[in-house]
Structures are given as structure tokens and as C-alpha cells.
Amino acid sequence: MEKKLNGILTLFLVFMVQLTFAQDKTVTGTVTDDTGLPLPGVNIIVKGTNSGTQTDFDGNYSISAQAQNTLVFSFIGFTKQEVVVGTQTTINVTLETDAAQLDEVVVTALGIERSEKSLGYGVSTVKSEELNEVRETNVLNALQGKTSGVNIQNQSGNVGGSTRITIRGISSLDGDVQPLFVVDGVPISNANIATGSRITGGFDFGNRAQDINPDDIASVTILKGASAAALYGSRAAGGVIIITTKRGKAGRAAFQASTSFRFDEPLILPDFQNEYVFGNQGEVDTDTPIRTNPGFPGWGPSITTLAGQTYTNVAGEVVPFEIFPGNVRNFYGTGATSINSFNVSGASEDGTDDYRLSLSYTDQEGIIPNSSLNRTNLGMNAGSTLTEKLKSRINVNYVRTNTVGTAAAGANDPNVLTNIINGLPRTTDFRLFEPEIDEFGNQLNAPGLQTNNPLFIARQNAAETNVERFFGNVQLEFLPVENLSIVGRAGYDSYLDRRFTKNRIGTLGRLQGRFTDDFIQSRQLTLDLIATYDWLLNEDFNITIIGGTQWNQRVVDRIGNSATNLVVPELYDPGNAENNSPFKAFSDRRIHGVFGDITLDYKGWAFLNATGRNDWSSTLPANNRSFFYPSVSASVILTDAFNIQSDLLSYLKVRGSWANVGGDTDPYRLDFTFNPLTGFFGQYGLGGNYPFNGNLAFSSDAVIANQDLKPENQENYEFGIEFGFFKNRLTIDATYYENFTSDQILQLPTPQSSGFSGFLTNIGQVSNKGFEVELGAKVIRSEDFSWDLNYNFTANRFNVDDLGDIPALNLATGFNGIAVRAVEGESLQLFGPRFRRVTGDDGEPIEDQILVGANGLRQVGQSDNLGDIFPDFIMGLTSTFKYKAFALTTTFDYREGGKMFSNTVGQLRRDGLAAETAVNGRADIVDSEAFILNEAGDAVPNTVAVSPQSYWQSFANASIVEGNVFDATFIKWRELSLTYTFPREVIENTFIKGARIGVQGRNLAIFNSDVPHVDPESSLGGAASNLQGIERGGVPSTRSFGMNLNINF
The missing domain is CATH 2.40.170.20 (TonB-dependent receptor, beta-barrel domain)
Known part of the structure; x- marks a missing residue:
């Protein structure tokens, strides 16, 4: 009797489960895009049936479905999504933009809209979501790195400064070639x-x-x-x-x-040396105020040798020598940018009238x-x-x-x-x-x-x-x-x-x-x-x-x-x-x-x-x-x-x-x-x-x-x-x-x-x-x-x-x-004075043989192309x-x-302020990449040692452009x-x-x-x-x- 009763109960439970799954229930929810904005007009159908509905103006929907049904959400320009109903009565869905939709409509010349697959030429489109992922004050900067064929160059960190954009190179040598x-x-x-x-x-x-x-x-x-x-x-x-x-x-x-x-x-500031003070060839006149002190900003002695010594600073005060490593960074403040926007938009139900403010x-x-x-x-x-x-x-x-x-x-x-x-x-x-x-x-x-x-x-x-x-x-x-x-x-x-x-x-x-x-x-x-x-x-x-x-x-x-x-x-x-x-x-x-x-x-x-x-x-x-x-x-x-x-x-x-x-x-x-x-x-x-x-x-x-x-x-x-x-x-x-x-x-x-x-x-x-x-x-x-x-x-x-x-x-x-x-x-080439080269048998300079003078310093040579x-x-x-x-x-x-030329780098090196001018305790330098003429007039590897000041002031000489040209x-x-x-x-x-x-x-x-x-x-x-x-x-x-x-x- 007990077995019969258990069998009847099991049969009854199975029947109730089947009845539950077979019953229609109302499923509601909201469909949004990946930014959280409601999507009106999204199609929702019960898979395998003709039953369906659309989301309203606020992205909301309501549909009758059974637990075993699958709801299919689809909308033009978005990836289709399927969700099994199960026990859920509320199903909220986020549709993702279909970036690979190859038949989308693009705007071409004169505002003419065309199917992208019909175009016989290349175009690139960047959507608003990509532009505003990181907010920018200049829309051109927001395009950087996001499309082929376009070279966008932010010229500097100036507020309101320009941004240069060229497409597939420059088409003319005469001035403005922007699109x-x-x-x-x-x-x-x-x-x-x-x-x-x-x-x-x-x-x-x-x-x-x-x-x-x-x-x-x-x-x-x-x-x-x-x-x-x-x-x-x-x-x-x-x-x-x-x-x-x-x-x-x-x-x-x-x-x-x-x-x-x-x-x-x-983003980047000069890497300064923070050891050497002003002066000339490693010496400084501490009795002469800095206002009139001869020499250069960074070619004096090491700060470690000046303990207890004083000098007259720019304010006319007699003070001990001290290095201020963060002085330039402290001059540049921390900028702040806020962008606040508001808009209201809408359209009639049939879309014939629309507005956006x-x-x-x-x-x-x-x-x-x-x-x-x-x-x-x-x-x-x-x-x-x-x-x-x-x-x-x-x-x-x-x-x-x-x-x-x-x-x-x-x-x-x-x-x-x-x-x-x-x-x-x-x-x-x-x-x-x-x-x-x-x-x-x-x-x-x-x-x-x-x-x-x-x-x-x-x-x-x-x-x-x-x-x-x-x-x-x-x-x-x-x-x-x-x-x-x-x-x-x-x-x-x-x-x-x-x-x-x-x-x-x-x-x-x-x-x-x-x-x-x-x-x-x-x-x-x-x-x-x-x-x-x-x-x-x-x-x-x-x-x-x-x-x-x-x-x-x-x-x-x-x-x-x-x-x-x-x-x-x-x-x-x-x-x-x-x-x-x-x-x-x-x-x-x-x-x-x-x-x-x-x-x-x-x-x-x-x-x-x-x-x-x-x-x-x-x-x-x-x-x-x-x-x-x-x-x-x-x-x-x-x-x-x-x-x-x-x-x-x-x-x-x-x-x-x-x-x-x-x-x-x-x-x-x-x-x-x-x-x-x-x-x-x-x-x-x-x-x-x-x-x-x-x-x-x-x-x-x-x-x-x-x-x-x-x-x-x-x-x-x-x-x-x-x-x-x-x-x-x-x-x-x-x-x-x-x-x-x-x-x-x-x-x-x-x-x-x-x-x-x-x-x-x-x-x-x-x-x-x-x-x-x-x-x-x-x-x-x-x-x-x-x-x-x-x-x-x-x-x-x-x-x-x-x-x-x-x-x-x-x-x-x-x-x-x-x-x-x-x-x-x-x-297009950078053009300017180069270092002097060794002259070959044909009378032309040998590219990889830089020639220094008898003093071991680089010299001004011919002006020539310095790179693309x-x-x-x-x-x-x-x-x-x-x-x-x-x-x-x-x-x-x-x-x-x-290639690029930097006058700033040359100036830092000439004045002894750049970090590279202070390496090796400012020991004398042999320009080992260069050649020198021996008594017979033949070019041999250079072995003449020079002071760091002399080396860098010849290498970064203002009249020799090549020393300040970089990849x-x-x-x-x-x-x-x-x-x-x-x-x-x-x-x-x-x-x-x-x-x-x-x-x-x-x-x-x-x-x-x-x-x-x-x-x-x-x-x-x-x-x-x-x-x-x-x-x-x-x-x-x-x-x-x-x-x-x-x-x-």
C-alpha cells in the first residue's frame, strides 16, 4: 500500500511540473544598450513561434511565454541575444553593438547614405561610444590610434593647442594638407x-x-x-x-x-642631473653673485665638494649651495579639466518629427x-x-x-x-x-x-x-x-x-x-x-x-x-x-x-x-x-x-x-x-x-x-x-x-x-x-x-x-x-649641418666615419639630409x-x-643640465665613435680625451643640427x-x-x-x-x- 501511495505521489508531482511548464506566464523586463540607455523598438519573439512584441519608448516589454521557451532579442546594429525563460518572470537584457555588421549604412560625400558593402573604396567609421570612452576637449585627439590611414599628432600640451591630422600622407607640398x-x-x-x-x-x-x-x-x-x-x-x-x-x-x-x-x-619632463652646480669646467666663483657669475648653469663642481660654502642667489641672498631636484616639476602645476553636458531629445511615435537640444x-x-x-x-x-x-x-x-x-x-x-x-x-x-x-x-x-x-x-x-x-x-x-x-x-x-x-x-x-x-x-x-x-x-x-x-x-x-x-x-x-x-x-x-x-x-x-x-x-x-x-x-x-x-x-x-x-x-x-x-x-x-x-x-x-x-x-x-x-x-x-x-x-x-x-x-x-x-x-x-x-x-x-x-x-x-x-x-627630409666626416678617395664624406679635430672635438661639416x-x-x-x-x-x-630635431635637448646638453652630462663622475671622455687624422693625414680611431663640458658642447653644438636629431x-x-x-x-x-x-x-x-x-x-x-x-x-x-x-x- 505504501509503495502504491509513493508511486501516486510521484506521478502527481511529475504531472504538476509538466503542468507548470506548460502554463503561460507574463515575462517583463527592460532592454538597454551597453551604455545603459533604453532601446525602443527591440524585437522580442518566442523562439519557434509567431508570438512576439517590441520594447516601448523606455525599453520596456511584456510578453507571454512558458518556462521551457527561449526569448530572442534582436535589433538592427546589435548582436542578437537568446535567453531561456525558466523560472524567471523578469528578464532584463543588455544588447551589444554589432561591430562586425558589414551591411551597415555609412554617410559618404555630400551627406549621401550608402550601404557599406556597396562602396568601392575604403572608409573608416568611429562611433560616439569610442570617441567618448575617455573624454577629450578636442575631438581629433579622441581619434588617435583608432583607425587606419590617419596620422594624428597632438603638437604640445598647450591649452587649446592645435592637433594635426593627415590622411594617407600629404597630397601637396604647398602648405595646409589637412582634410x-x-x-x-x-x-x-x-x-x-x-x-x-x-x-x-x-x-x-x-x-x-x-x-x-x-x-x-x-x-x-x-x-x-x-x-x-x-x-x-x-x-x-x-x-x-x-x-x-x-x-x-x-x-x-x-x-x-x-x-x-x-x-x-x-607626461615627460627633462631628466636633469642633480649633482653639479653652475660654473665652468668644474669650477665656480662663489664670491660673484649668480646674477653676474660667468659660466654655464650646470658645468660647475659637484655639490658634494661644496659643503659649508655659500653663494649669492637670484634674490641677492647669501645662502649655502643646495640642489632643488623638483624645481621644474614644481613650476608646472597639476591641471584640471571638467566637462559637463546635458541634452534632451525625442521624436514622435512614427519618427517623422525629432529633436535634440x-x-x-x-x-x-x-x-x-x-x-x-x-x-x-x-x-x-x-x-x-x-x-x-x-x-x-x-x-x-x-x-x-x-x-x-x-x-x-x-x-x-x-x-x-x-x-x-x-x-x-x-x-x-x-x-x-x-x-x-x-x-x-x-x-x-x-x-x-x-x-x-x-x-x-x-x-x-x-x-x-x-x-x-x-x-x-x-x-x-x-x-x-x-x-x-x-x-x-x-x-x-x-x-x-x-x-x-x-x-x-x-x-x-x-x-x-x-x-x-x-x-x-x-x-x-x-x-x-x-x-x-x-x-x-x-x-x-x-x-x-x-x-x-x-x-x-x-x-x-x-x-x-x-x-x-x-x-x-x-x-x-x-x-x-x-x-x-x-x-x-x-x-x-x-x-x-x-x-x-x-x-x-x-x-x-x-x-x-x-x-x-x-x-x-x-x-x-x-x-x-x-x-x-x-x-x-x-x-x-x-x-x-x-x-x-x-x-x-x-x-x-x-x-x-x-x-x-x-x-x-x-x-x-x-x-x-x-x-x-x-x-x-x-x-x-x-x-x-x-x-x-x-x-x-x-x-x-x-x-x-x-x-x-x-x-x-x-x-x-x-x-x-x-x-x-x-x-x-x-x-x-x-x-x-x-x-x-x-x-x-x-x-x-x-x-x-x-x-x-x-x-x-x-x-x-x-x-x-x-x-x-x-x-x-x-x-x-x-x-x-x-x-x-x-x-x-x-x-x-x-x-x-x-x-x-x-x-x-x-x-x-x-x-x-x-x-x-x-x-x-x-x-620630406630634415636638412641641416652635419658632423664633419672623413673624406674618401672619391672626395665624398664617408658616412660612418665622423672626424674630430686635433683637440678631439666634433666639427661642423656639410649640410645634408638628416632623415625622413x-x-x-x-x-x-x-x-x-x-x-x-x-x-x-x-x-x-x-x-x-x-626623424625629429630637438632644440630643447641640445640646450640641456650644452648647458650641462641633462642627466647624461653627469655620468661617470664627469671623468674625461674619449669620443670613441670618431676618427682623428694622424701626422700622416690618415684617419685613425680617436684617442684624445676631453672634458665632459667640451665634449657635450661640441656634440650638441647649436650650429651642428645632427647631434640633436633622433629616431x-x-x-x-x-x-x-x-x-x-x-x-x-x-x-x-x-x-x-x-x-x-x-x-x-x-x-x-x-x-x-x-x-x-x-x-x-x-x-x-x-x-x-x-x-x-x-x-x-x-x-x-x-x-x-x-x-x-x-x-x-
């Missing part, structure tokens, strides 16, 4: 206009791409080749950066707030005392379907930026770093420079050492710029008939840049004081009219035809005044200056273009595209003003063409393109003109103004104009192949390209006797040939853990193919005889680990090869972020819809660098100059540590 920037289909300015000479104390106030709010960006698409950029015309010779801003999504109003805060400190405020304090940047960004992006056939969109951005304390470039008196290392020994206590002025307003410094008090430069001579900018566009789209779209768009970009630089009375080199007011107003208007027609011929063929016209005008108006010899201190007014030199510059240029584009689509796996554009440029002669450039590209999806269905090979595409693009020149280079002179500049009371004694004065252009200029011509070939393996867990995109630019518009030198500096002409050809690879790997995928890798590689070889009858041409000259030179058959300024290759690696709600992302940037290879740890996304169940009973908190770091470390004391990425030239590979007194680059918080509600 065209386009925001929501409309070109905007990325100008980098310097005030003064970068070599002798000018100011780099940054490039205008920094005005773009990174929080407003949905994606950045980089059009690399001429085929990709051909529809933009001559302005796109350097490639195109297309920025698409965020829009509202369907649903109720969504609010998002984010805040980030970080600390900034110098944003506000962002950036507050940055630099590492140099009294340096800061404050920026306010306001943005609006709104669209509306006015009627069934008419749509509208408006995008408006307002930016206001104030920058104080931008450090001067070069090595003259206004430069802070120059005044720190020039003449200040290791016994310098920077506390003695505080305050920087006395009670009478005079500078407290060490005048005998011919250096300014660096705190005086930073606080009393702070440069300032105020920029107000407005850019945006208005667009109407008309749909007159089915498959026909006509878009009219007007874009406007305007900014006013008000700059003020000054030298207070008492500044060494500018003792009587000076100041400059500089006002730059830039205006750009772009009008587009574009018609698009989709024509479905049959079930196999589809044709898309695009035609349109574009009109662009760019006006730059610059006016200002430079004044010297102030009468009353600190009154920076033209009426208070003895000498005023007003200046004015104006340019107005226009381009009108017509274009056409046709794309043939065969069964969705074969694509052929052809474009043509004709431009008329106002900067070229009437007979050469019109120029036409075509392009052709094709792509085939082989896996679709041959119906390849394999887990191993998921995707295979081949593509190729050819394009021919023209380029114009700057305005007013066709006619010979005279310009009125307003004054002549002079220091120390010299100078004057015109009219002078009632007479006017005019000066001619320094460059001879050419009325027969032709447009530059660029021809581009590109071939690529794209793979997807293991269901696209592994993707590879490889590209080979060749780019030739002929009829370069260059300024060639003329004899000094002509009275002109040069003449303009079309001459020569340059080329870029390169190979790019982008690799994406989903290395690990499990329920709680994932690991993704993204790798990119770029190798570009630039070559000067032809310079006509000229073997070489100096593109940019510096100091001490150094220059950047174009040499036929070579890349461009890297051999660039690599980037981003790794992302995710475990449950945690995500760890890190990015490395590797650059191999290229610029480096690896930088660009980014690190660790974030935590709050689970839905933690915040479901609050007003918060999603939240994420994290810590972050940027430029954390530098490895594998052979450049001592300075960052190998530093450059004097700025973003728009060919004066690259040269460093002189730059502000140290910074490393950053901070945290950020994002909340959606």
Missing part, C-alpha cells in the same frame, strides 16, 4: 592661423575643429581616397572627415546628463600657471515632416571659447620653457621668483643670466583669445514623385577670433613693452541642390542617379595693430604706445561646382559607381578656372555572388577604384599688387608710422604672381579586400593605394638681386603609396564575459617624384640652418573586456621611424577606461533609466622612445604647416587621470 571637415553634410572651417612666427615666439591658438562638441557626435566617418571624396571637389584633396550629429529617437523625451573630471600632469561646458586649467580654457557649446538638431512630400531639418551650433595663457612657440623671450631651462642652474629655487614682480611692478628675475622669470612670463605676459562661432545648416527635402528626392541645403559657418598678446614693460628682449591686437573674422557659405532618383529596372538591377550643384564662398577678414614702447605700464592702448603698426588682410574665394553620380546595383552583390564633378574656382586664371574630375569604383560580394555559406568564411568582398581630382590655390596669387604700409616696426624706440612727413609708402608683393597657373591634378588608385570569418567573429579589411599629385603649385626661390623672395609656378609631382589593414576580433563570447580586439596598421611612403629642374626645395626653414626639404627621389620626417608605419590596438556590468577598454598607439619611434598608452553600468534592477524604482560610472586615463605612458627629455610627438609647426619634425621649447604633453558619470532619465 576637409564636414558636419551634417556642410563643410566647416578647421583653420589654424598663427599669430607671429612659430620659430621666434609666435602663438598657436589651435585649430577650429576643437569647437565641435564630442557629445553631439553620433559618428565620424573618414573618407580616405580620392574616389570617396571626389564629389566634394578640389577642397577634398586631403581627404574628408564627415561628422554626423545625434538626433532624437522615437519615444518620450529622453534626458541625458554627463560629467567628467580629470587631473593633468606633464544640447548644452556643454568645458573648464580647463593648464599645467602652466595662469593658463586656462573655458568653452560653452549650445546645439540643436531638429527635423520635421511638414507634409507627405516635404521634410525639413535644421542644425544650429553656437560656441564661445576663452583661452588664457597659451604659451609662445619657439625659443625666444616669450617662451616659458625656454626661460626655465635657459640659464637656470639646478640650485634655482623657484620660490624665489614668487612674487614675480616687486612693489613697483618691476620683474624679479636673474638678468645677469639673460633670462626672464618664468612666472613673470606666465602671469604678466599671458596671451588671450576669445572666439565666438556659429555654424549650422537648414535643409528641405522634397519628394515630388515616388523614388525621387530633391534636397536643398544652406550651410553657414562664421567665427570671430579676438586675440591679444603682450609683453609687460621690463620683459627682457622687449624692455619697453609691446602688445598686439589681432581680430580674425571668417565666414563661409555653402549652398547645395541635390536630386536623387532610385530606379528599379527589374528584380536584378537597381540604378541610383544623383545630380546637383554646389556653391561655396569663404571670406577671411583680419585686422589688428602691433604697438611698441609703452608710456604708461599696463595700459595696452594704441594711444599709450610710441609706435603703432596697424595691419590688415582680406581674402574672398569662391567655388561653384556641378556634379553627377550613378550607381548600378546587381542583385545586391555587385556594385558599380561613377562620379563626375566640374569646378570653377575664383583663385585660378580665367583660362584655367574650370576643371573636371571623374571617379569610378566597383565592389563585388563574392560570398553572395557564389552563394558561399560557410561558418569559416562568412563574408568576402573585393573592391577597387580610380579617381582624378583637381586642386586650386590661395586667393590673389595671379596679379602683381602694391600694399600700403602703415608703419615700420622697431625695437628699443626705433620705428615709426606712415604717412611719414606727409608721404605715403607702398610695398610690392614679395612673390612674383603667375597668370598662367593651372589646377593641381591628383590621380588615385585603390584596391581592397574584406573578409569575415567564423560568422564575422573575425573581420579583416585590407587596402593598397597609390596617389599621384602633379602640377604642384609651388613658390620657387629667386635670386636675392631680383628683390623678390620667389615666384609661383606649376611644377613637379609627389606620390603616396601605402597599405592599410583593419582587423576586428570577437575573441571571447560567453554569457557574462566578452573580449574584443580592434587593430589597425598603416604604412605610407611619400615620395617627391619630380621637381623639374630643381633637385631640392626648402619648404620650411627654422633656425641654426635646419629646414624641412623636398628632395627629388626622396621623402614621416613614420615608416603606424599601428593602433584597442582591447575591450566586459564582465557583467563592468567594461575595461584600453588603446595603444605605435609609430615606427621618422622618433614611440609607443603611447593612449587610453584606459574602466566603467560600471548599473543593472536595471538597481535603478528600476527610480527616475533614472540608465547610469554608468567610470574612471579614465589618457596618455598614461610612453615606451620605446629614443628621444630623451621631450615627447617625440611634439612639433613646432602647428596643424597647417610643413614645419614638422622640429621641436623647440614646446609645452610638455600631458597625462590625465579622472572619472566620469553618465545618467539617462
Whole structure:
């Protein structure tokens, strides 16, 4: 009886379990993206059935299912996810972005959206999540290491300083070769206009791409080749950066707030020796005040030999000798940057009307005392379907930026770093420079050492710029008939840049004081009219035809005044200056273009595209003003063409393109003109103004104009192949390209006797040939853990193919005889005086045999090429680990090869301040790498010992550039972020819809660098100059540590 009862109970329990599993129950939950933001419109189906639903505006859903059922969550652009119901009644899901989705839509030229698989040329897209993983004040810096074919160089650690970007090398030898920037289909300015000479104390106030709010960006698409950029015309010779801003999504109003805060400190500072005091050849005159003591900052005796001895310091005090190891680091403060942003967005239920409003405020304090940047960004992006056939969109951005304390470039008196290392020994206590002025307003410094008090430069001579900018566009789209779209768009970009630089009375080199007011107003208007027609011929063929016209005008108006010899201190007014030199510059240029584009689509796996554009440029002669450039590209999806269905090979595409693009020149280079002179500049009371004694004065252009200029011509070939393996867990995109630019518009030198500096002409050809690879790997995928890798590689070889009858041409000259030179058959070279070499039997110097003089010291030899300024290759690696709600992302940037010259290193070595000058107790040195002539005149290994001071002052001689040229290879740890996304169940009973908190770091470390004391990425030239590979007194680059918080509600 008991056995029967147990059997009945067992049968009853089994029956109840089956009944429970067979019963429907309501499952609810929320679907979010990997940032915690709710996803509306996600499809949820019960696997194997027709039962399904979608998430609402807040990402919430409700569905009936049974315990044994599996729910499938899917959404365009995200990886599909399956969850077994089991005993759960609440299932919250986080969908991950599908980085390997190969058929995504990308924005191409003129804002045209195309399926990525249809493109016959290479593009790279960086999403907003990648840009803002570690917050940056300049969006270009956030792109470093994340895409192939792009070289991004942060010039220095200056607040508001410029960032240089080039795509697939430089396409022209004439100045600015940066890409065209386009925001929501409309070109905007990325100008980098310097005030003064970068070599002798000018100011780099940054490039205008920094005005773009990174929080407003949905994606950045980089059009690399001429085929990709051909529809933009001559302005796109350097490639195109297309920025698409965020829009509202369907649903109720969504609010998002984010805040980030970080600390900034110098990444690399000079490695000083901390043993030897000021003096000469190991001796010091302790009875002479340091203000007037002869000798050098670091070539005195060891501090260990001076116990109990005293000297007179910069303050006139008699004090014991003491080394201050951290004095330079203590001068540079710890910077702080906060970025706070807020936006509200939404759209109607059917998505026909949308809006997004944003506000962002950036507050940055630099590492140099009294340096800061404050920026306010306001943005609006709104669209509306006015009627069934008419749509509208408006995008408006307002930016206001104030920058104080931008450090001067070069090595003259206004430069802070120059005044720190020039003449200040290791016994310098920077506390003695505080305050920087006395009670009478005079500078407290060490005048005998011919250096300014660096705190005086930073606080009393702070440069300032105020920029107000407005850019945006208005667009109407008309749909007159089915498959026909006509878009009219007007874009406007305007900014006013008000700059003020000054030298207070008492500044060494500018003792009587000076100041400059500089006002730059830039205006750009772009009008587009574009018609698009989709024509479905049959079930196999589809044709898309695009035609349109574009009109662009760019006006730059610059006016200002430079004044010297102030009468009353600190009154920076033209009426208070003895000498005023007003200046004015104006340019107005226009381009009108017509274009056409046709794309043939065969069964969705074969694509052929052809474009043509004709431009008329106002900067070229009437007979050469019109120029036409075509392009052709094709792509085939082989896996679709041959119906390849394999887990191993998921995707295979081949593509190729050819394009021919023209380029114009700057305005007013066709006619010979005279310009009125307003004054002549002079220091120390010299100078004057015109009219002078009632007479006017005019000066001619320094460059001879050419009325027969032709447009530059660029021809581009590109071939690529794209793979997807293991269901696209592994993707590879490889590209080979060749780019030739002929009829370069260059300024060639003329004899000094002509009275002109040069003449303009079309001459020569340059080329870029390169190979790019982008690799994406989903290395690990499990329920709680994932690991993704993204790798990119770029190798570009630039070559000067032809310079006509000229073997070489100096593109940019510096100091001490150094220059950047174009040499036929070579890349761009550093050029300058080398060490003297042993002369061979053929009369030519022997490269590996440096010849010293009879005194054992190196000598000045011939000027020659010192190395290629461009890297051999660039690599980037981003790794992302995710475990449950945690995500760890890190990015490395590797650059191999290229040469750089550092004036800072040479100065440290010459003055005995660099750590390497103090090795081996400063025993005498034999230059064992060199040769010396014996009595017979034969070159034999050198055995002459010299003092360390003599050795380093000859090795780092200012007139011998070679001793300060280094291999610029480096690896930088660009980014690190660790974030935590709050689970839905933690915040479901609050007003918060999603939240994420994290810590972050940027430029954390530098490895594998052979450049001592300075960052190998530093450059004097700025973003728009060919004066690259040269460093002189730059502000140290910074490393950053901070945290950020994002909340959606």
C-alpha cells in the first residue's frame, strides 16, 4: 500500500511540473544598450513561434511565454541575444553593438547614405561610444590610434593647442594638407592661423575643429581616397572627415546628463642631473653673485665638494649651495579639466518629427600657471515632416571659447620653457621668483643670466583669445514623385577670433613693452541642390542617379595693430604706445561646382559607381578656372555572388577604384599688387608710422604672381579586400593605394638681386603609396564575459617624384640652418649641418666615419639630409573586456621611424643640465665613435680625451643640427577606461533609466622612445604647416587621470 501511495505521489508531482511548464506566464523586463540607455523598438519573439512584441519608448516589454521557451532579442546594429525563460518572470537584457555588421549604412560625400558593402573604396567609421570612452576637449585627439590611414599628432600640451591630422600622407607640398571637415553634410572651417612666427615666439591658438562638441557626435566617418571624396571637389584633396550629429529617437523625451573630471600632469619632463652646480669646467666663483657669475648653469663642481660654502642667489641672498631636484616639476602645476553636458531629445511615435537640444561646458586649467580654457557649446538638431512630400531639418551650433595663457612657440623671450631651462642652474629655487614682480611692478628675475622669470612670463605676459562661432545648416527635402528626392541645403559657418598678446614693460628682449591686437573674422557659405532618383529596372538591377550643384564662398577678414614702447605700464592702448603698426588682410574665394553620380546595383552583390564633378574656382586664371574630375569604383560580394555559406568564411568582398581630382590655390596669387604700409616696426624706440612727413609708402608683393597657373591634378588608385570569418567573429579589411599629385603649385626661390623672395609656378609631382589593414576580433563570447580586439596598421611612403629642374626645395626653414626639404627621389627630409666626416678617395664624406679635430672635438661639416620626417608605419590596438556590468577598454598607439630635431635637448646638453652630462663622475671622455687624422693625414680611431663640458658642447653644438636629431619611434598608452553600468534592477524604482560610472586615463605612458627629455610627438609647426619634425621649447604633453558619470532619465 505504501509503495502504491509513493508511486501516486510521484506521478502527481511529475504531472504538476509538466503542468507548470506548460502554463503561460507574463515575462517583463527592460532592454538597454551597453551604455545603459533604453532601446525602443527591440524585437522580442518566442523562439519557434509567431508570438512576439517590441520594447516601448523606455525599453520596456511584456510578453507571454512558458518556462521551457527561449526569448530572442534582436535589433538592427546589435548582436542578437537568446535567453531561456525558466523560472524567471523578469528578464532584463543588455544588447551589444554589432561591430562586425558589414551591411551597415555609412554617410559618404555630400551627406549621401550608402550601404557599406556597396562602396568601392575604403572608409573608416568611429562611433560616439569610442570617441567618448575617455573624454577629450578636442575631438581629433579622441581619434588617435583608432583607425587606419590617419596620422594624428597632438603638437604640445598647450591649452587649446592645435592637433594635426593627415590622411594617407600629404597630397601637396604647398602648405595646409589637412582634410576637409564636414558636419551634417556642410563643410566647416578647421583653420589654424598663427599669430607671429612659430620659430621666434609666435602663438598657436589651435585649430577650429576643437569647437565641435564630442557629445553631439553620433559618428565620424573618414573618407580616405580620392574616389570617396571626389564629389566634394578640389577642397577634398586631403581627404574628408564627415561628422554626423545625434538626433532624437522615437519615444518620450529622453534626458541625458554627463560629467567628467580629470587631473593633468606633464607626461615627460627633462631628466636633469642633480649633482653639479653652475660654473665652468668644474669650477665656480662663489664670491660673484649668480646674477653676474660667468659660466654655464650646470658645468660647475659637484655639490658634494661644496659643503659649508655659500653663494649669492637670484634674490641677492647669501645662502649655502643646495640642489632643488623638483624645481621644474614644481613650476608646472597639476591641471584640471571638467566637462559637463546635458541634452534632451525625442521624436514622435512614427519618427517623422525629432529633436535634440544640447548644452556643454568645458573648464580647463593648464599645467602652466595662469593658463586656462573655458568653452560653452549650445546645439540643436531638429527635423520635421511638414507634409507627405516635404521634410525639413535644421542644425544650429553656437560656441564661445576663452583661452588664457597659451604659451609662445619657439625659443625666444616669450617662451616659458625656454626661460626655465635657459640659464637656470639646478640650485634655482623657484620660490624665489614668487612674487614675480616687486612693489613697483618691476620683474624679479636673474638678468645677469639673460633670462626672464618664468612666472613673470606666465602671469604678466599671458596671451588671450576669445572666439565666438556659429555654424549650422537648414535643409528641405522634397519628394515630388515616388523614388525621387530633391534636397536643398544652406550651410553657414562664421567665427570671430579676438586675440591679444603682450609683453609687460621690463620683459627682457622687449624692455619697453609691446602688445598686439589681432581680430580674425571668417565666414563661409555653402549652398547645395541635390536630386536623387532610385530606379528599379527589374528584380536584378537597381540604378541610383544623383545630380546637383554646389556653391561655396569663404571670406577671411583680419585686422589688428602691433604697438611698441609703452608710456604708461599696463595700459595696452594704441594711444599709450610710441609706435603703432596697424595691419590688415582680406581674402574672398569662391567655388561653384556641378556634379553627377550613378550607381548600378546587381542583385545586391555587385556594385558599380561613377562620379563626375566640374569646378570653377575664383583663385585660378580665367583660362584655367574650370576643371573636371571623374571617379569610378566597383565592389563585388563574392560570398553572395557564389552563394558561399560557410561558418569559416562568412563574408568576402573585393573592391577597387580610380579617381582624378583637381586642386586650386590661395586667393590673389595671379596679379602683381602694391600694399600700403602703415608703419615700420622697431625695437628699443626705433620705428615709426606712415604717412611719414606727409608721404605715403607702398610695398610690392614679395612673390612674383603667375597668370598662367593651372589646377593641381591628383590621380588615385585603390584596391581592397574584406573578409569575415567564423560568422564575422573575425573581420579583416585590407587596402593598397597609390596617389599621384602633379602640377604642384609651388613658390620657387629667386635670386636675392631680383628683390623678390620667389615666384609661383606649376611644377613637379609627389606620390603616396601605402597599405592599410583593419582587423576586428570577437575573441571571447560567453554569457557574462566578452573580449574584443580592434587593430589597425598603416604604412605610407611619400615620395617627391619630380621637381623639374630643381633637385631640392626648402619648404620650411627654422633656425641654426635646419629646414624641412623636398628632395627629388626622396621623402620630406630634415636638412641641416652635419658632423664633419672623413673624406674618401672619391672626395665624398664617408658616412660612418665622423672626424674630430686635433683637440678631439666634433666639427661642423656639410649640410645634408638628416632623415625622413614621416613614420615608416603606424599601428593602433584597442582591447575591450566586459564582465557583467563592468567594461575595461584600453588603446595603444605605435609609430615606427621618422626623424625629429630637438632644440630643447641640445640646450640641456650644452648647458650641462641633462642627466647624461653627469655620468661617470664627469671623468674625461674619449669620443670613441670618431676618427682623428694622424701626422700622416690618415684617419685613425680617436684617442684624445676631453672634458665632459667640451665634449657635450661640441656634440650638441647649436650650429651642428645632427647631434640633436633622433629616431622618433614611440609607443603611447593612449587610453584606459574602466566603467560600471548599473543593472536595471538597481535603478528600476527610480527616475533614472540608465547610469554608468567610470574612471579614465589618457596618455598614461610612453615606451620605446629614443628621444630623451621631450615627447617625440611634439612639433613646432602647428596643424597647417610643413614645419614638422622640429621641436623647440614646446609645452610638455600631458597625462590625465579622472572619472566620469553618465545618467539617462
